Amino acid sequence: ERFIEPGPLGTRASPAEKMAHKLRTKAGRAIYALRKQTVEPVFGIIKSVLGFRQFxxxxxxxxxxxxxxxxxxxxxxxxxxLRLK
Known part of the structure; x- marks a missing residue:
């Protein structure tokens, strides 16, 4: 079930259903997987290394x-x- 492309979505789907459908497609999973490597590590470093937790x-x-x-x-x-390298 995890590796099968979902069927077409109905025309009366709610925004939550549309997003769930998109995340079940191969393209949607690939795009969502990019979140793990692009921006979110920066926020973790800002929180842990720079110590910025609240405004x-x-x-x-x-x-x-x-x-x-x-x-x-x-x-x-x-x-x-980067300059040290």
Missing amino acids: SLRGLKGVTGEWSLVCMAWNLKRIAK
């Missing part, structure tokens, strides 16, 4: 500025690591 400021403007600083710190750390 200190309130409001969209404050959070945006704080997130920009965290991303800049990540990028500088990455550049420094």
Whole structure:
């Protein structure tokens, strides 16, 4: 059952049913598998290595500025690591 392509989806399917159907297809599984290797390790490193677990400021403007600083710190750390090679 895991390796069989699902049949066509009905026209009255809910968004949740459409997403479940998409994840059962080969293409959908391949795209979803990319999540494991692209972005999510960066968030784990930001949490564990940089120690960033919660925002200190309130409001969209404050959070945006704080997130920009965290991303800049990540990028500088990455550049420094790559330059050593």
